[in-house]
Amino acid sequence: MNAESDGRQAGATTPAPSDTGGKTGTEPPVLGSRAPHFIKKSRALHLSWQVGVFVVGLAVVIVGIIMLPLPGPGWLVIFGGIGIWATEFVWAQLVLRWTKRKVSEATQRALDPRVRRRNIILTTIGLIIIGAALAVYIYKFGIVMPWKIDE
Template sequence: MNAESDERRDAATDGADGSDKGLGSRAPHFVKRHRTLHLSWQVGVFVVGLAVVIAGIIMLPLPGPGWLVIFGGMAIWATEFVWAQLVLRWTKRKVTEAAQRALDPEVRRRNIILTVTGLVIVAALVGVYVAKYGFAMPWKVGK
């Protein structure tokens, strides 16, 4: 056994104290009792989750909340599939870690300095452009 499988086994036993729901299917009990019905349920959940994930992927280059919809599809899958539950737990952990790092005063100071530096550079480039060409649009320059 390795640490990852121990972690998964521990995660699967969560829920006994009410702190976290365990891994596995959240299908109604009457669906779980019949193998054919449960398999049909899983296929249905997979198809609906896949449709939502595909819609999110389509929204990535188009206007719309693409990543939010993709994670919504993953949440649909997580109601039935352990692998999706593990992916969502990993994602939640990474987002929480990133949020904590962003709140660190040193990181915030560095990000503010980089943002201000970038804005100064952009302002300087815009100033050079306006000084050379005036307020002409780029596609009308040189005519």
């Protein structure tokens, strides 16, 4: 069979999967476990590996949830825990892929000049309102240090 009969161009060549490591660059990464091969061979060892990965990922996600109201990078830690889960579980890989896509879309929207201008205007208006409210409070009550407050 020649190149013209199957729809390919005569001079075009496609790299063999071994040349690109099995990936052509446009394909999404393969979903599934990234456990070492010797662990995948034994069902009991693989199940133990999955339980361990789940427990470690759960601990990281719980720490991230605790960090949400406290000082610290809560969301970053939560996504790190999901990333740990994504090394073993397909559902976490899909959640992580969806999250990355949404963050990229939000970044592109935020870089739009009209949206940036609107956000700058709204932030400026908000700061003016907060400054005016603070000025009214200080004018009415003055500045009293906490250690000087009479009971």
